[in-house]
Each structure stands twice: as structure tokens, then as C-alpha cells.
Amino acid sequence: MKDYIQKDEWKIIEKGFNPENNRISESIFSIGNGHMGQRANFEESYSGDSLQGSYMAGVYYPDKTRVGWWKNGYPEYFAKIVNSINWIGVNVILDGQELDLAKCIIHDFERVLDMKRGLLTRHVEFTNAAGNRFKLSSTRFLSVNEPDASVLRYSITPISTKTTIRFEPYLDGDVTNEDSNYDENFWFEVSQVSDDETNLICMETLKTGFQACAAMKPYFFIGDKHTMVENTNTSLAGFVSKRSKVDVEPGQEFMVIKYVAIESSLNIDKEELTAHTRKRVDEIAEKGFGLIKEEHEAKWSDKWLESDIKIEGDVAAQQAIRYNIFQLYQTYTGDDPRLNIGPKGFTGEKYGGVTYWDTEAYCLPFYLRTADHTVSRNLLKYRHNHLQKAIENAEKLGFSDGAALYPMVTINGEECHNEWEITFEEIHRNGAIAYAIYNYVNYTGDNSVISEFALEVLIAISRFWKQRVSWSEDKNAFVILGVTGPNEYENNVSNNWYTNTIAKWTMEYTIEQINRLQSVNNNELESIFEKVNFNMDEISDWQNIVDNIYQPYDGNRDVFLQQDGFLDKELIPVKDLPESERPIHKKWSWDRILRSCYIKQADVLQGLYMLEDRYDLETIKRNFYFYEPYTVHESSLSASVHCIMASAIGNHEKAYEMYLRSARLDLDDYNDDTNDGLHITSMGGTWMSIVEGFAGLRVRNDKLILNPIIPESWKSYSFRIVFRNTLLKVSVKTEGTVISNDGQNAIEIVIGDKGITIPPGTETDPIDQLSKSIA
Numbered sequence: 001m002k003d004y005i006q007k008d009e010w011k012i013i014e015k016g017f018n019p020e021n022n023r024i025s026e027s028i029f030s031i032g033n034g035h036m037g038q039r040a041n042f043e044e045s046y047s048g049d050s051l052q053g054s055y056m057a058g059v060y061y062p063d064k065t066r067v068g069w070w071k072n073g074y075p076e077y078f079a080k081i082v083n084s085i086n087w088i089g090v091n092v093i094l095d096g097q098e099l100d101l102a103k104c105i106i107h108d109f110e111r112v113l114d115m116k117r118g119l120l121t122r123h124v125e126f127t128n129a130a131g132n133r134f135k136l137s138s139t140r141f142l143s144v145n146e147p148d149a150s151v152l153r154y155s156i157t158p159i160s161t162k163t164t165i166r167f168e169p170y171l172d173g174d175v176t177n178e179d180s181n182y183d184e185n186f187w188f189e190v191s192q193v194s195d196d197e198t199n200l201i202c203m204e205t206l207k208t209g210f211q212a213c214a215a216m217k218p219y220f221f222i223g224d225k226h227t228m229v230e231n232t233n234t235s236l237a238g239f240v241s242k243r244s245k246v247d248v249e250p251g252q253e254f255m256v257i258k259y260v261a262i263e264s265s266l267n268i269d270k271e272e273l274t275a276h277t278r279k280r281v282d283e284i285a286e287k288g289f290g291l292i293k294e295e296h297e298a299k300w301s302d303k304w305l306e307s308d309i310k311i312e313g314d315v316a317a318q319q320a321i322r323y324n325i326f327q328l329y330q331t332y333t334g335d336d337p338r339l340n341i342g343p344k345g346f347t348g349e350k351y352g353g354v355t356y357w358d359t360e361a362y363c364l365p366f367y368l369r370t371a372d373h374t375v376s377r378n379l380l381k382y383r384h385n386h387l388q389k390a391i392e393n394a395e396k397l398g399f400s401d402g403a404a405l406y407p408m409v410t411i412n413g414e415e416c417h418n419e420w421e422i423t424f425e426e427i428h429r430n431g432a433i434a435y436a437i438y439n440y441v442n443y444t445g446d447n448s449v450i451s452e453f454a455l456e457v458l459i460a461i462s463r464f465w466k467q468r469v470s471w472s473e474d475k476n477a478f479v480i481l482g483v484t485g486p487n488e489y490e491n492n493v494s495n496n497w498y499t500n501t502i503a504k505w506t507m508e509y510t511i512e513q514i515n516r517l518q519s520v521n522n523n524e525l526e527s528i529f530e531k532v533n534f535n536m537d538e539i540s541d542w543q544n545i546v547d548n549i550y551q552p553y554d555g556n557r558d559v560f561l562q563q564d565g566f567l568d569k570e571l572i573p574v575k576d577l578p579e580s581e582r583p584i585h586k587k588w589s590w591d592r593i594l595r596s597c598y599i600k601q602a603d604v605l606q607g608l609y610m611l612e613d614r615y616d617l618e619t620i621k622r623n624f625y626f627y628e629p630y631t632v633h634e635s636s637l638s639a640s641v642h643c644i645m646a647s648a649i650g651n652h653e654k655a656y657e658m659y660l661r662s663a664r665l666d667l668d669d670y671n672d673d674t675n676d677g678l679h680i681t682s683m684g685g686t687w688m689s690i691v692e693g694f695a696g697l698r699v700r701n702d703k704l705i706l707n708p709i710i711p712e713s714w715k716s717y718s719f720r721i722v723f724r725n726t727l728l729k730v731s732v733k734t735e736g737t738v739i740s741n742d743g744q745n746a747i748e749i750v751i752g753d754k755g756i757t758i759p760p761g762t763e764t765d766p767i768d769q770l771s772k773s774i775a
Contacts, residue, residue, distance in 0.1 A: 002669040007315045010116045012323060012667070017109035017124075019048045019102065023675035026051060028666060029113045030347040030678065031120050031140070034333035035147030036084070036262060037346020040111070040120060043090045043138055043154055048102035051178055051676070055346040056084045057339050058266045059210045060354070060411045061186045063177075073396040073424065079409070079416040080352030081342065082186045083175045085203060085214045087260045088140060090154050091168035091241070097130055099156075104128050115326040118144060118300040119293075125159075133159040137253075144303070144333075145295040148263045148277075149284045155221075155255035158248055166245040169218040169258045173203040174238030179349045187212075191274060192240050194233035198281060199240040202274055211265040213273045215281035220244050221255040259285040266338070303329050306720060307370040309690055313715035320663035321690060324683035325366075331680050334367060334375025340382050340411075341681055343636075348677020354411040355382075357429035358681030360436035361610075362637060366684040369691065369721040373444050380440060383433050384453040387460060389413025397424065399467050402532055404460035406433055421491035425484040427468065430461045431502030435610055438509055443699050445724055450513050451524045458510040459532055462542055465503040469545055477550035485563065487603040488635070489585075489593050493563040495552050498607040504549045505611060507542040514539065559626045560604050569597040573629040583634050583671060599627060601635035602642060609641050612648070613700060621649045628654070636665055640685025640693075647693040647709060655693055656711045662686045691719055695730060699723075704749040706739075708732045723747070729763075739764045 004021060005028065006013040014025055029040030030053075039053035062077035092099035101124065108125040124136040135157040143149040156165055173187055180186070186205055193200040193215075200215040220229045231244040248254045261280035268276050284292065307325050311318040331345035340355040341363050359379060368376040383390075383406065390404035393415045397405065407415035408422050408429055417423045437454045441447055450458075469478040480503065485496035517525045528534070552561035561567065577598075581587045584598060602609065604627055608620050624645055633639055643658035663686045666674045691697050694717070696707030704723050710716070710732050718731040726743030739756075740763040741747055748757045756764055 005667050007319055009315060009318045010114065010322065012113040012115065012319070014111040015109065017101070017106050022049055023051055024669055025111060026053070027347050027674050027677050029111055029120055030327075030330075030345075031113070031118070031142050032327075032330035032346040033142040033144045033147050034329070034331065034335075034339075036142060036150075037330065038088060038140075038142060038150075039347060040113075041088065042101065042122075043088050043140075043152065044092045044099045044101070044136075046102055047100050051348065052083065052086060052175065053346075053348060054084045054086050054088070054175070055081050056212055056262070056264050056266075057081075057336075057346075058411075059084060059205065059212060059264050060208060060352075061205050062207055062416070063180060063184070063352075073398075074418055074420075075414065075416045075423070077416055078352060078418065079354050079411040079414075080177065080179075080349065081346075081354070081411075082205065083177045083349070084173075084212050085201065085262065086170075086172040086175055087150050087214055087216070087258075087262060088152055089170045089172055090152075090256060090258070091166075091170065092156060093166040093168070093245075094128055094132065094134065094156070095130060095164050097128060099128065099136075101126060107133075115322050116300065116304065117297045118142075118326075118330075119297075132161050132163065134163075135159060141293065141296055143292060143296045143299075144329075145299045146284065146292070147333075148261050148280055149292060150260040150262060151284075151289060151292055152258040152260070153255065153289060154258070155253045156248075157253045158250050160250060162247060162249050164245060165248050165254045166243060167218075167220065167254070167256050168234070168241050168243045169216065169256055170234075170239060170241030171199060171201045171214045171216055171260075172239050173201050173212070173214075174236075177349055187238070189238045192235060193274070193278070194235055194240050194242075198278060199233065199242060200274065200278055200281075201238065201240050202277075203238065209265075211270050211273055212262070213264070213277040214260060214262045215277045216258055216260045217281050217285040218242055218244075218256050218258045219285070220246075221253075221257070222246065222248070223253055257289050259289075307366075309687070309717065309719040311714055311717045314711070314713050317660065317663065317711075317714070320660070320667060321686060323667060324663060324686040327678055327680055328363070328366060328683050328687070332363070332367075334371060334378050337378040337381040337385060340379070343679065343681045344677030345680035347680065348675075350676040352409070352411075352416075354409050354416065356409060356681070357432040358637065358684075360432040361606075362640070362681050362688070363684035364436050364439060365692070366687045368440060368443055369697075369723070370687075371722075373440075373446065373722075376440055376444075377446075377449065380437060380449060380454060383436075384457055386410070386413030387457055391460060394464055399464060401463060401467075402460055403463040403467050404430070404457070405464050406430055406461075421484050422488070425482060425492060426488070427464075427483055428485060428496070428499045428502055430464060431499070431506055434458055434461050434506040434509065435502070443723070445702060447516075451517060451521065451528070455510075455513055455517065455528055456532055458506070458513060459528075459534060459538075462507045462510040463538070465507055466538070466541055466545060469503070469549065472550065475550050477548050478545050479550050485603045486601055486606050486637075487562065487599045489596070489598055489600040489632075490563065491594060493565070495550055495561075496563045496603070497552050497560045498562075498603050500549055500551050501607045501611065504546050504551075507546050511539055511542060511546075557622070557626060559623045560607075562599070562604050562627070566597070569595070571597050571630065574598065574632055575629065577632075582632065584632060585634050586672070597630045599631040601631070601633065601638035602645075603627070605641055605645055609645055612698075617649065620645065624649055624651075633658075633661065634671060636662075636671070636679035636682035637685060639665070640682065640689045643689040644693040647696065648707075652709060652711070655689075655709075659686075659689045659693065659711075662689055690717065691721070695719070695732060697721070703755075704728075704747070706730065706737065706749065706751050708737045708751070710734055737764070
């Protein structure tokens with residue numbers, strides 16, 4: 001755990017430069033706009049440790065997989081969002097010497113990510129090897145108003161002596177991925193253009209044939225006056241630049257403003273891409289730095305009005321939740337159903353930037369409650385768009401008749417994960433996708449998705465579960481053998497409670513939706529049945545499994561068993577593990593981990609969280625207090641579920657501990673892995689920790705329910721949600737909870753066990769709605 005990021009309500013601040021933290025900071029200070037993203041690399045050359053990263057949504061490469069042996073069903077590649085055209089670069093030469101902060105004495109260093117306005121700034125005062133002192137300033141942003149627009153303002157000011165400064169702003173398409181198998185290049189140059197004002201480069205990926213095009217127009221200033229300095233173009237393979245040189249007096253600022261348009265063939269036809277990008281950079285430059293920045297900041301202001309969570313009395317908690325919300329919106333805006341959310345977003349190479357079950361379990365709840373419902377609908381459509389691929393994935397493993405196994409890792413619907421214990425066995429991901437459909441319908445009341453596309457998905461997943469179970473004569477029940485549950489520190493187990501339970505629930509929910517649709521629109525149902533070649537006998541097969549599936553249980557402890565044989569392990573609580581042996585995934589052999597009782601993330605508790613309304617409070621308590629002591633929380637997804645469940649059972653101290661662990665996971669580098677990118681999908685879980693955890697938000701029987709508590713160190717917290725097309729503001733203080741109805745219709749909600757109707761344009765009286773304070 002590290003603690004070098006300064007606490008501030010709206011800003012992420014790094015003061016002083018420690019090269020050992022540079023990769024961590026490059027992740028933490030990443031910027032994005034849903035269309036593309038950029039790590040916080042320096043604009044000038046830097047010979048120290050760094051991971052260069054510029055990424056474009058949906059542009060990927062099928063890197064070769066590396067396995068020691070091959071099995072039927074293995075994917076042939078691992079898809080990854082590739083490092084793309086480096087647009088931020090500015091080579092700087094001071095009196096003939098290249099600027100490289102790794103070779104300078106740094107007197108003052110400040111890097112600031114302004115989350116309120118979506119700006120990244122850096123201010124450095126340094127002495128170079130020649131003994132001359134300078135100031136460096138930079139500001140950059142990726143516009144959320146015009147997603148193809150990137151802007152950089154960069155300047156050097158001599159302090160001690162007159163200096164000849166040469167700036168060389170450039171576009172570099174000759175980039176690689178650090179984690180590339182076989183050190184392959186992913187790109188080749190298609191074209192480049194350089195004239196008096198503009199430089200442009202167009203690159204294409206090998207194999208997938210995506211094109212990325214970037215065009216820049218740099219403008220040079222001495223002080224605040226635009227200067228027509230003489231410049232020359234440089235053209236190399238995959239590289240274009242402009243060079244400008246001036247003599248600058250001490251105290252004078254030499255500045256370049258670099259306007260860049262970046263677009264891909266995902267959105268623009270290849271034949272039109274170059275002309276389109278060139279036109280866009282002209283339009284961007286014509287607007288100018290001030291107007292583009294103003295529109296960008298206004299768009300961020302709108303986003304914060306929708307989704308901000310305000311906390312009084314705890315700056316660390318306030319900074320952290322805003323950081324999590326900020327990064328979620330930088331990664332995904334929801335306007336394109338072809339796109340999804342990678343666990344690292346646009347902040348690093350790990351996990352390839354592709355889609356896991358994290359989206360449905362941890363990200364959809366955030367967008368469902370804070371954004372227009374088309375955003376969460378698009379997340380559901382993404383999976384429906386890939387349904388045929390999911391059926392093909394299942395066929396490769398021997399399933400048939402329209403059974404679908406959604407991939408563990410994907411970008412286009414094909415499985416691209418090659419660890420057998422995950423690819424073949426972590427099949428609970430199917431359940432998360434089914435649950436996301438339920439979550440959407442339950443929250444919005446919008447049943448139309450069922451008939452439009454979601455029932456097809458539910459039927460295909462239920463067909464998979466039907467074929468995946470087997471009958472055990474010994475147990476006189478259906479069992480599911482050879483799986484990996486959410487706890488990835490257990491592989492190839494039988495009867496993982498969560499997997500069996502979510503399989504049972506999925507078939508139940510599918511039957512329920514078929515019956516509902518039959519009663520309201522049988523013609524529509526018949527059309528779906530014909531499309532998927534459905535036989536009504538399938539329902540009785542599913543119901544038989546639902547009624548007779550095995551769910552492991554320990555009668556002595558009165559808890560659900562994570563899987564068969566869990567109690568054969570030596571049960572040593574995490575608190576008794578020496579600190580020197582943690583995290584165990586870095587200190588122990590895999591053999592030792594698999595034989596241990598230690599749980600990577602919520603497993604049984606994941607099921608109790610998702611299906612909470614099926615279990616009484618005492619059942620949840622017993623299972624929480626049995627499993628939490630053995631949980632090492634070495635998955636970024638773990639802490640938020642534990643926070644929510646701890647809040648529900650009244651363990652407020654544990655709830656707050658888990659909230660901070662989730663919220664500051666990257667800012668404080670809890671798991672010593674922020675250097676390779678942020679944990680974007682778990683940030684949705686952080687939001688859930690407050691809204692579903694502390695505020696206790698649930699939807700049952702079409703009613704919004706709140707059971708708010710407030711951490712002891714907080715004076716108050718508040719958030720906005722959209723429920724059934726009504727905008728609500730929830731404010732929780734120690735003396736009570738106030739709910740404002742900013743919509744146009746009256747709404748009935750339940751606080752604790754009391755039903756309250758709130759007319760439009762009014763708020764509740766907190767006097768008799770006391771919140772519980774965390775002791």
C-alpha cells in the first residue's frame with residue numbers, strides 16, 4: 001500500500017517526483033472519453049521506467065496464445081486493445097540537448113488530474129545537464145464533447161539563461177505493446193501527409209485490418225502571442241512531425257498548442273477516413289483551445305450533475321468515490337452497443353482491454369441508476385449481438401441445440417482466454433449475464449427487452465445449464481462437475497454453490513419470463529420460439545433440474561458450502577497469516593494456494609448478494625461470518641460485495657473498511673498492481689458500496705427501498721439516481737434522510753419499513769426517518 005497521492009475533494013495531486021512510482025502515476029492520471037484513452041506519459045522524451053499507452057475503443061489485435069499443450073475448444077488467439085498512435089509527443093531540445101527528466105535535477109514537480117473539469121496538468125521546475133534552470137507546464141484533455149478531439153498545451157520557460165529551444169510535436173504510429181507475444185508489431189503504415197499546417201498519419205492493424213488515423217495542427221506562441229516560427233516537416237516510417245526553433249529570453253514562455261483529431265475505421269469508412277480526419281482537425285483548430293476546453297468542461301459538469309456522490313467529513317472517501325465515477329465515465333459512455341468495458345479500461349495493457357463478466361455484475365448497476373436507460377440497454381444488446389458466437393463457443397465444447405456459453409474474455413463474441421481452468425470451467429459468467437437482464441427489468445420496469453432480444457439470451461443460457469448438469473445416483477440430485485467459481489483460488493471443483501445456485505435461478509427466471517410473455521403476448525412468444533426452434537418440453541426439463549439440483553450445505557455450521565470438499569481444508573483465518581506471506585498470489589506456489597482455504601473474492605457471498613431476497617438475515621449473517629475470515633480480497637471485485645453484505649447485516653466497521661479498500665484500491669495501490677493499469681470494472685462496485693451498501697438501495701415489488709446508515713466519520717453523504725424515469729436526490733445525515741423528487745411524477749418509496757409518497761418537486765421530512773450511525 002502506498003500513500004503519496006494528496007487528498008483533495010476534486011483533484012488527484014502528486015507533489016514531488018519519485019521515478020519508482022512513475023508507472024503507477026501513469027495509470028492513476030490516465031484520461032479518456034469513451035472513444036479513446038491515454039496513460040499519463042510525459043510528452044517529452046523520458047528514458048526512465050514508463051509504459052507508453054494510447055488506446056482506441058474497439059480497435060484490437062488477435063495476438064497468438066501461448067500454451068504448453070492444445071485442447072479442443074481452446075481459442076486461437078488472445079484479443080487485446082492495442083497501443084495506438086502516440087498523439088501527445090513533443091520532443092524538446094534545449095541548446096542542442098534533448099530534454100529528459102530522468103537526466104535532470106527536479107526541483108519542483110506537480111501533476112494534477114482535475115476530475116471536475118477533466119483536465120490533466122503538470123508543472124515541473126528542473127535543471128538540465130548543462131546546468132540551466134527551466135519551468136515546464138502542460139495541460140491536456142480528451143474532449144468528451146467531441147470524442148475524436150485531443151488537445152495539448154505545452155510550454156518551456158527558461159529561468160537562468162537565454163536558450164535556443166526546439167519543439168518537435170509529432171504523431172508516432174510505430175508503437176508496440178509491452179505484453180505482445182513474440183514481440184510482433186501490430187501496425188503498418190497506410191499513408192501519411194505533411195504540409196505547412198498539418199501532419200497526418202494513417203495506420204492499419206495486421207490481421208484485423210482496423211485503420212487508425214491521426215491528424216495534428218500545432219500552433220506556436222511566445223508568451224501569449226501566436227508566432228509564425230519557421231518550421232520543417234519530418235517524415236519517417238510510421239512517424240510525422242513539425243520542428244520549430246526559437247531563441248527565448250529568461251522569463252519568456254515558448255508554447256505549442258497541439259490540436260489532434262483521431263478516428264478509426266470502426267466509425268468511418270476506410271475510403272473516407274483520411275479526408276474525414278483532416279477535415280476534423282481543421283474544425284478543431286478553428287474552434288481554438290478556449291472554446292474546446294469550455295465545451296469539454298461543460299459536458300463534464302453535466303455528467304457530475306447526474307452521478308456525483310458528495311461526502312462531508314472524509315476527504316479521502318470523497319476523493320476516492322469521485323475518482324471511481326470519473327474513471328467509469330472516461331471508459332464507457334454507452335452510446336455504442338458494439339463497445340463494452342475492459343477491466344483496465346484505457347489505462348494499461350493487462351487483460352487486453354476486453355470484456356469479462358465484470359461488466360454485468362459490477363458496472364451495469366452504476367449506469368442503470370445514473371444514466372439514461374439506453375446506456376444499460378446497450379450493455380444488454382452487446383451480449384445479444386454476440387449470441388450466435390456464444391452458441392458457437394458452446395458447440396466447440398460439445399454442446400448443441402442452441403445452448404450458449406458466453407466467453408470469459410472477448411471483444412467480438414469469440415472466446416479468447418486460454419487457461420483451461422477459466423476458459424472451460426468458470427461458467428458462472430453465463431449466470432451474471434442472465435442476472436443483468438433481471439436487474440435491468442426489475443429496476444426500470446421495462447419488460448420490452450425480454451420480447452425484443454433478452455428472452456433469446458435466457459433460453460440459450462438455460463439450454464446450456466440443462467446440458468451442463470449431470471445426474472448423480474449417489475446424491476439423487478443433479479450436479480455440476482469440474483468448475484471454477486468466482487473464487488479463482490479453487491479450480492476444477494464440483495458443485496460450487498454459487499454456480500449451482502445461479503444455474504437454478506437462471507432456469508427459473510427463464511420459465512417465469514416465458515409464462516409472463518405467454519399471458520400478455522402469445523403471438524410474440526410464438527415468434528421467438530420459432531426463431532430459436534423452441535420445444536415446450538424444454539420447460540419441464542428445466543423445472544426438473546430446478547427442483548432437484550444439488551446445493552452443498554453443512555448442517556453442523558448451518559452454512560452453504562462453497563463446493564464439495566471445502567471443509568476438508570485446514571481452516572486457518574487470514575488474520576493468522578503472517579503479513580510477509582501476503583498477497584499469497586505473489587508469495588505462494590499455485591499448488592499451495594489451491595490446497596488452502598483462502599478465498600480470492602466473494603463466492604458464496606456473491607450469490608447471497610445477487611439473490612438476497614431469497615434468504616433471511618440470519619442465513620446471510622452465518623455465511624458472512626464463516627467465509628469472510630478466510631477471504632484475502634486479492635481480487636479487485638471482492639471488497640464491494642463484502643461492504644454491501646456487511647452493511648446489510650449491521651457490521652458497520654467491516655463495511656467501512658471494505659468501502660475504503662474498494663474505493664482507494666488504485667489510488668493507494670492496495671494490491672501492488674496499479675502500475676499496469678487501473679481496476680475500472682471494480683469501480684462500479686465502489687459506487688455500489690455507497691448506494692447499495694450504506695444507503696441500502698434495493699428494488700422489490702416495483703418499489704424503491706432504502707435502509708440508510710452513515711459512517712461515523714461522515715457528516716453526510718448524498719447521491720442522485722434515476723428510478724422509473726424519475727430523478728431522485730438522496731441525502732443522508734446523522735439526524736435523518738431526505739429524499740428530493742426532481743421528476744414530474746409522484747413516487748412511492750420505502751425507508752426502513754415505512755412507505756412514503758413523495759410528490760414531484762418536493763422532499764421528505766427527515767425528522768422521523770432517522771439514519772443509523774455507524775458506531
